[in-house]
Amino acid sequence: MRVLVADSDTIGVDSLSAELHRHGFDTEQCGTGAEALEKYPKFDFFLIDLALPDIDGLEVCRLLRSASDIPIIAFTGPGTDLDRILCLQVGCDDCLTKPFGFRELLARIEAVLRRSRSRSPGSLRSQPIMIGSLCIDPDTREVRINGRLINLTRIEFCLLRQLASQPQTVLSRAQLMADVWGYQNDGRPLSAKASRTIDTHVSALRKKLGSPSWIVTHRGIGFQMGHG
Missing domain, CATH: 1.10.10.10 (Winged helix-like DNA-binding domain superfamily/Winged helix DNA-binding domain)
Known part of the structure; x- marks a missing residue:
C-alpha cells in the first residue's frame, strides 16, 4: 500500500517513513500542502501534519476530502481538543497528537483501513x-x-x-x-x-x-x- 506523508519536519518524516517501510508500506514524503494536493491521487493512504508552511493543514484535508475518499490521519501539536475536533469535522478519519508512538499510529492505520474496507464496493450490499x-x-x-x-x-x-x-x-x-x-x-x-x-x-x-x-x-x- 502506498502512503503519502505530508510534513515539513524532514528528520521526523524520514524516521516515520523508515518505520512504515519496515512494516510493508511504500511511502513518499512531501513538505507542503500544495505538493500533497498534487500527489495524493497516486496513493492509498494520507498522513498529514497540520503545521504546513504554505496551506493550512485543515484546508488541505477539507479540499482533499471534497474530492476523494482516501483515508486520512492528521497529526496535531499538543494543546486543546479543538484541533482534533476540527480535523474530524473536515473529514479526517482519525487524528493523533504529537509526539506519539509508532505502534499507536500503526494500530490506528489498521483500524481506519478496516472501516474503509467495510465500505468498499466489493463488500456485500447493505440493506437500506x-x-x-x-x-x-x-x-x-x-x-x-x-x-x-x-x-x-x-x-x-x-x-x-x-x-x-x-x-x-x-x-x-x-x-x-x-x-x-x-x-x-x-x-x-x-x-x-x-x-x-x-x-x-x-x-x-x-x-x-x-x-x-x-x-x-x-x-x-x-x-x-x-x-x-
Whole structure:
C-alpha cells in the first residue's frame, strides 16, 4: 500500500517513513500542502501534519476530502481538543497528537483501513434503513424522504445512520463523538466544544429532514432517532 506523508519536519518524516517501510508500506514524503494536493491521487493512504508552511493543514484535508475518499490521519501539536475536533469535522478519519508512538499510529492505520474496507464496493450490499418515510441507503450514502433526495454532508450522513441503526437506543454525546467522529476522550468528560459540534450537526440534520421530531433530545443523556 502506498502512503503519502505530508510534513515539513524532514528528520521526523524520514524516521516515520523508515518505520512504515519496515512494516510493508511504500511511502513518499512531501513538505507542503500544495505538493500533497498534487500527489495524493497516486496513493492509498494520507498522513498529514497540520503545521504546513504554505496551506493550512485543515484546508488541505477539507479540499482533499471534497474530492476523494482516501483515508486520512492528521497529526496535531499538543494543546486543546479543538484541533482534533476540527480535523474530524473536515473529514479526517482519525487524528493523533504529537509526539506519539509508532505502534499507536500503526494500530490506528489498521483500524481506519478496516472501516474503509467495510465500505468498499466489493463488500456485500447493505440493506437500506427504513423509518417511516425516511430511507437511508448505507451503500450509496443516499437519504430520501418520500422519495425526495436529501443532500447531507459526510458527517451528517454518518450521524444520521448511527442514530437510525439503533432507533430504540439513546446515544450519548460521548458515544456519538466516538462512533461518528472517531474521537476518543480516554474517559474524560466531553468538552463543551465537542458537545456544541454535535448539537450543530443535529440542528442541521433536523432542518434538512424538515422536522425536529426526526431526532429526539434526551436532556442530560443524549439523542435518539425519532419518526418525523
